[in-house]
Amino acid sequence: MLNVEDLSIDFYNQDEKSWFKAVKKISFNVKKGTVLGIVGESGSGKSVTSFSIMRLHDERSAKITGDINFENISLLNLSSNEIRQFRGNQISMIFQEPMTSLNPVFTCGEQVAEAIILHQKVSKVEAKKQTIALFNEVQLPRPEKIFESYPHQISGGQKQRVMIAMALSCNPKLLIADEPTTALDVTVQKTILQLLLKLKEERNMAMIFISHDLGVVNEIADEVAVMYKGEIVEQGLAQSIFENPQHPYTKGLLACRPSPALQLKKLPVVADFLTGEIKDASAHLQASNQITSDEIALRRSKLYEQKPLLQVKNLCKWYPINNGFFGKTTDFVKAVDQLNFEVFPGETLGLVGESGCGKTTLGRTILRLIEPTSGNIIFNGQDITKIGKAELRKLRKDIQIIFQDPYASLNPKLSIGQSILEPLQVHNLFNNDANRKKRVLELLEKVGLKGEHFNRYPHEFSGGQRQRVVIARALALEPKFIICDESVSALDVSVQAQVLNLLRDLQREFGLTYIFISHDLAVVKHISDRILVMNKGKIEEEGFSEQIFYAPKADYTKKLIDAIPGT
Numbered sequence: 125m126l127n128v129e130d131l132s133i134d135f136y137n138q139d140e141k142s143w144f145k146a147v148k149k150i151s152f153n154v155k156k157g158t159v160l161g162i163v164g165e166s167g168s169g170k171s172v173t174s175f176s177i178m179r180l181h182d183e184r185s186a187k188i189t190g191d192i193n194f195e196n197i198s199l200l201n202l203s204s205n206e207i208r209q210f211r212g213n214q215i216s217m218i219f220q221e222p223m224t225s226l227n228p229v230f231t232c233g234e235q236v237a238e239a240i241i242l243h244q245k246v247s248k249v250e251a252k253k254q255t256i257a258l259f260n261e262v263q264l265p266r267p268e269k270i271f272e273s274y275p276h277q278i279s280g281g282q283k284q285r286v287m288i289a290m291a292l293s294c295n296p297k298l299l300i301a302d303e304p305t306t307a308l309d310v311t312v313q314k315t316i317l318q319l320l321l322k323l324k325e326e327r328n329m330a331m332i333f334i335s336h337d338l339g340v341v342n343e344i345a346d347e348v349a350v351m352y353k354g355e356i357v358e359q360g361l362a363q364s365i366f367e368n369p370q371h372p373y374t375k376g377l378l379a380c381r382p383s384p385a386l387q388l389k390k391l392p393v394v395a396d397f398l399t400g401e402i403k404d405a406s407a408h409l410q411a412s413n414q415i416t417s418d419e420i421a422l423r424r425s426k427l428y429e430q431k432p433l434l435q436v437k438n439l440c441k442w443y444p445i446n447n448g449f450f451g452k453t454t455d456f457v458k459a460v461d462q463l464n465f466e467v468f469p470g471e472t473l474g475l476v477g478e479s480g481c482g483k484t485t486l487g488r489t490i491l492r493l494i495e496p497t498s499g500n501i502i503f504n505g506q507d508i509t510k511i512g513k514a515e516l517r518k519l520r521k522d523i524q525i526i527f528q529d530p531y532a533s534l535n536p537k538l539s540i541g542q543s544i545l546e547p548l549q550v551h552n553l554f555n556n557d558a559n560r561k562k563r564v565l566e567l568l569e570k571v572g573l574k575g576e577h578f579n580r581y582p583h584e585f586s587g588g589q590r591q592r593v594v595i596a597r598a599l600a601l602e603p604k605f606i607i608c609d610e611s612v613s614a615l616d617v618s619v620q621a622q623v624l625n626l627l628r629d630l631q632r633e634f635g636l637t638y639i640f641i642s643h644d645l646a647v648v649k650h651i652s653d654r655i656l657v658m659n660k661g662k663i664e665e666e667g668f669s670e671q672i673f674y675a676p677k678a679d680y681t682k683k684l685i686d687a688i689p690g691t
Contacts, residue, residue: 125330126154126177126298131190133172133181143187146172148354154298159324159331161345161362163338163377165394165616166587168351170334171220174300177332178217179207194298213243216296220303222283226275232286233259233271236293243294258289262319280479281312285319292323299324300332305340306614309478309643310687317343336616338377339689342366350374372397375404380621382650384673384688387415390628391621391650424668427653431505432466433605433637434490439463439499441482441489459485461661463499469604472631472638474652474669476645476684482661483641484528487607490639491523492516504604521551524598528610530590534582541578544568544597551601567596571626588619595626605637613642624651646688649673657681 133147147169154160162170175181176188179199192199194215199207219225227235236258237251246254252271259267262285275283284304291299301320305313321344324331335341341348342362349359350373358371369375376394379402390413396402441460444453459482467473475483488494490501492508501508508519527533534543541564548560565575571592582590591611598606608627612620628651630636642648648655648669655672657665657680664678676682 125156125195126332127191127193128152128173128177129191129193131173131176131188131192133169133176134187136185136187138185146354147176149190150349150351150354150356152349152356152359154330154332156297156330157324157328158346159321159333159344161341161348162332162334162351163336163341163348164351165336165377165618167353169354170336170351171302173351174217174302174332174334177300178211178215180211212239212296213294214296215298215300216291216294217300217302218284218287218291218304220306222275222280222287225287226283228275231272231274232278232283233273236286236290239290239293254293255289258293259286261292261323262286262289263315264289281308281316284308284312284316288316288319288323292327295327296329298330298332300334302334303336304333306335306337310645310689311478311683313340313689314343314687320344337381337689338366338374338617339381343689350377372400372403376402377617380618382621382624382646384646384649384685387420387670388650389413389415390625393621393625394618424653427468427471430469433469433471433504434467435500435502436463436465436490437500437502439486439489439501440497441485441494442497458661460489460496463661463663465656465663465666467605467637467639469637470631470635471654472640472652474648474655475639475641475658476643476648476655477658477664478643478684481658483643483658484609486658487525487609487639487641491520491525491607493525518551521601522604523607524601524603524605525607525609526591526594526598526611528613530587530594531582533594534590536582539579539581540585540593541568543582543593544600547597547600553601563600564596567599570599570630571596572622586619588615588622591615591619591623592626595623595630599630599634602634603636605639607639607641609641610643611640612647613644620647627651644688645673645684657684 129151130149131147132149134143134145137144152160162173164170177192188200199210233252233255236255237248240246240251240254256267256271259270264270264282264285270278270282305316308316333341333344345362347360348362348365349356350371352373358365358369358374365374369378373394376397379392380394382391392402439460440462442456442458445455445457463486477483485494489496496509503523508516544564544567545560548554548563554560554563565578568575568577573589573592585593612623615623631638640648640651652669654667655669656663657672657678659680664680665672665676672681673685676685
């Protein structure tokens with residue numbers, strides 16, 4: 125159905141007055157009714173390739189050569205008007221971030237109906253009827269209600285289903301799904317993958333599925349193309365690629381994802397394979413990299429003979445629902461509901477659950493970034509729910525947080541050096557700015573960055589580098605306790621491995637205590653001593669990481685584990 129031959133894509137860099145080669149002479153085919161998985165890290169050229177098939181690049185700054193042949197028609201030779209007959213109609217696309225792809229000022233139903241009216245020339249009444257039928261097909265609850273809802277009023281998984289409905293609205297022959305599950309919970313991710321496969325079978329549709337996660341691609345693809353720095357370094361049948369990878373880059377991608385079955389001291393990273401430091405995927409499984417049961421027992425005996433650093437007692441955070449007479453409170457959303465647990469010095473407590481379960485609210489309530497409704501938070505023997513703002517500000521030196529989105533938590537107007545130096549000034553540490561700058565340079569080196577990065581701005585760094593910056597900022601005040609809120613969820617699997625290794629190294633060096641929040645149980649099991657499983661504001665289950673994973677008691681926990689790709 126689709127033949128891509130010697131495709132190259134260059135972009136003009138206005139600042140440097142030169143062309144940058146993003147994709148370099150790649151070739152692949154997509155057969156009718158099959159799924160091609162395109163895998164690689166951010167910047168490998170995956171999305172750029174898919175955009176060129178749809179002819180979505182600004183042709184004033186992009187130079188595309190080679191051939192993209194769809195059912196014996198060369199798409200690159202079509203005029204702007206001619207390509208519109210294919211785009212959305214014959215070839216459709218699900219974009220990576222549904223919230224930025226949906227227009228916030230129109231309802232979800234209006235946006236899908238608009239696509240139907242544009243391509244099928246039907247009435248508004250017929251378009252609405254078809255939209256509701258599509259919402260049913262993609263298994264959205266209460267389709268009529270979703271039709272009238274705005275994007276911000278529905279969940280991430282529901283927004284993704286709306287995008288799928290929009291992509292299917294004109295019954296395309298080829299569907300391109302660009303990282304459609306990256307920001308979703310594992311359970312929602314699983315249902316989206318199952319839905320896409322079901323729709324593909326029912327419609328006999330071809331699909332290109334793009335992801336940085338080989339585990340996810342393994343669940344859906346018939347064939348796989350692995351991209352690295354704009355080139356396809358390996359391609360073939362999915363089973364062959366996963367069982368017997370040939371290229372070092374593919375081996376690295378497969379190995380760096382935390383495996384629930386293994387307890388490793390250090391995760392391998394892609395660079396280990398590309399430099400030849402690790403030649404075989406089994407090398408990182410050597411006894412020297414395995415954490416033994418004796419080592420685990422020794423660590424636990426030291427951890428749990430101490431007094432707790434943090435005690436949370438009957439903690440609640442309720443939000444009132446005001447829709448009664450004269451805005452009277454009629455009910456509460458119980459985001460955090462009567463929680464009790466302890467965290468010990470030097471421990472990593474994993475906090476896992478789906479979006480909306482209360483994980484982030486709990487983390488921010490512990491820091492009093494959100495004020496609790498009731499309960500007690502005792503840190504280092506002091507009840508921090510009873511202290512004033514001045515004392516709380518002093519205490520923030522000891523309790524830090526690493527937010528989910530490092531770009532959003534860094535001031536774009538400050539260099540990264542200034543961002544790390546600022547808390548040192550606020551708390552009046554290290555006497556003067558010269559000594560503070562020296563401390564910042566030490567921290568940059570500590571998290572794997574360079575002193576020369578001090579004067580660069582957040583937009584000049586990759587996602588993984590920005591995450592290292594916010595880790596350095598969290599370490600600046602030499603805290604005892606850090607809350608990591610989904611701090612690796614948006615990263616490529618290889619960058620995720622680097623950050624997880626860094627967090628563990630820093631814990632050993634500085635005796636740090638973590639609460640590690642994530643929806644990914646495989647990641648949480650790798651890094652945590654104990655795990656709390658949250659659901660609807662309550663703790664469903666708690667225990668040591670291997671107990672939670674291998675002998676879960678709650679049905680909710682079993683559902684989370686079952687949804688992990690590859691299990």
